[in-house]
Amino acid sequence: MSTILSLKLHHFRSYNTAALLDIQSGLVVLSGPNGAGKTNILEAISLLTPGRGLRSAKIADVQNRDSAAEPWAIAAQILTPFEELRIGTGLDPATRGLQNEKRASRINGQAAKNQNELAKYLSCVWLTPQMDRLFLDSSRERRRFLDRLVFSFDPGHAGRVTRYDNALSQRSKLLREGKGDPAWLESLEEQMAETGVAIAAARLDFVHRLQSACDNAYQTHFPPARFIVSGTLEESLAHTKALNAEDAFKDNLRASRMRDALTGGAAQGPHKSDLQVFYAERNMQADQCSTGEQKALLIGLIFSHARLIAAERGHPPVLLLDEVAAHLDKSRRAALYDILTDLKAQAFLTGTDTGLFEAIQNTAQFFTVEHSTIHPKEHRNPLRSVNE
Numbered sequence: 001m002s003t004i005l006s007l008k009l010h011h012f013r014s015y016n017t018a019a020l021l022d023i024q025s026g027l028v029v030l031s032g033p034n035g036a037g038k039t040n041i042l043e044a045i046s047l048l049t050p051g052r053g054l055r056s057a058k059i060a061d062v063q064n065r066d067s068a069a070e071p072w073a074i075a076a077q078i079l080t081p082f083e084e085l086r087i088g089t090g091l092d093p094a095t096r097g098l099q100n101e102k103r104a105s106r107i108n109g110q111a112a113k114n115q116n117e118l119a120k121y122l123s124c125v126w127l128t129p130q131m132d133r134l135f136l137d138s139s140r141e142r143r144r145f146l147d148r149l150v151f152s153f154d155p156g157h158a159g160r161v162t163r164y165d166n167a168l169s170q171r172s173k174l175l176r177e178g179k180g181d182p183a184w185l186e187s188l189e190e191q192m193a194e195t196g197v198a199i200a201a202a203r204l205d206f207v208h209r210l211q212s213a214c215d216n217a218y219q220t221h222f223p224p225a226r227f228i229v230s231g232t233l234e235e236s237l238a239h240t241k242a243l244n245a246e247d248a249f250k251d252n253l254r255a256s257r258m259r260d261a262l263t264g265g266a267a268q269g270p271h272k273s274d275l276q277v278f279y280a281e282r283n284m285q286a287d288q289c290s291t292g293e294q295k296a297l298l299i300g301l302i303f304s305h306a307r308l309i310a311a312e313r314g315h316p317p318v319l320l321l322d323e324v325a326a327h328l329d330k331s332r333r334a335a336l337y338d339i340l341t342d343l344k345a346q347a348f349l350t351g352t353d354t355g356l357f358e359a360i361q362n363t364a365q366f367f368t369v370e371h372s373t374i375h376p377k378e379h380r381n382p383l384r385s386v387n388e
Contacts, residue, residue: 002080002318004078008076009041009073014040015037018372032368045318048076071091081314119155164191165271197242207229217307295328303339
């Protein structure tokens with residue numbers, strides 16, 4: 001498995017500088033009051049993988065406001081099954097102050113070609129309180145959630161989604177302005193059809209594998225879910241070949257130009273798909289379940305994803321679990337810790353009440369976080385934080 005051995009923050013969020021050293025490979029607990037800076041540490045770890053991290057924040061939003069003169073940066077020493085190395089990321093100084101700031105990544109001191117290079121060395125799975133509304137939220141949020149899961153297995157998926165969105169945006173603009181050259185529209189629609197079908201196929205393939213992982217890891221306290229990706233292209237791929245689905249989608253786009261010019265966007269496509277989740281045993285859609293059942297289904301889903309990564313890559317991802325134990329009863333908390341132990345993954349857990357972690361007090365590594373200053377409990381593995 002990949003393990004984070006040390007973590008250093010520089011002008012990131014509420015931290016001016018901070019260093020978390022000698023991190024153990026098992027469970028790591030960060031406890032402290034709300035607003036202390038616990039989630040900022042988890043976000044920093046999540047940004048050591050491709051994407052925008054667990055908060056989906058803009059690059060400028062993570063800059064420490066009290067030290068704006070120097071750009072933010074994150075660095076870590078990690079141990080993979082094959083080697084120990086240094087990885088890091090931060091604001092690209094060359095883009096600082098521009099409208100579209102970018103972040104740069106480094107591996108063993110050398111500039112990485114792109115963010116996707118980070119995925120070769122570290123994989124993270126996270127669960128935050130904001131995700132508790134996943135089943136009640138809009139289909140857009142569930143699509144983003146699903147695409148992030150797909151991306152952890154298929155780094156090219158993010159590029160396809162971006163290409164599709166760009167083509168959709170350009171087509172919408174041309175139709176809205178009434179200046180669409182038929183050949184130009186045809187080219188954009190061909191790109192939408194090609195990338196759209198590839199997006200739908202990747203989603204279906206991933207959900208099939210996730211379903212298998214969920215079915216094979218039944219847990220009493222975190223019941224298995226059933227997944228369906230609903231959408232025009234996904235349904236088309238269930239009955240025809242990819243090339244036929246592309247042709248049908250192109251025909252649909254061509255026929256709907258007048259309507260799309262009035263309504264904006266496109267009436268059909270992978271940007272309209274949804275991830276439907278069911279409580280399998282009760283055959284009940286997740287949004288109809290109780291709050292406790294929804295939480296249990298979500299935790300089970302996240303753990304199934306982690307198991308799938310472990311099975312496919314030979315080692316589990318790093319788990320970032322923000323306030324995950326806060327609303328679980330004692331038996332579910334015990335089950336949670338048992339699963340984490342069985343996964344043999346490095347897991348970072350946050351909480352405001354150390355009593356929630358009583359069952360792992362002799363096995364986990366504990367730190368107290370207050371006012372963006374972190375104190376090691378019982379002098380174990382010091383974490384330094386300096387706010388100037």
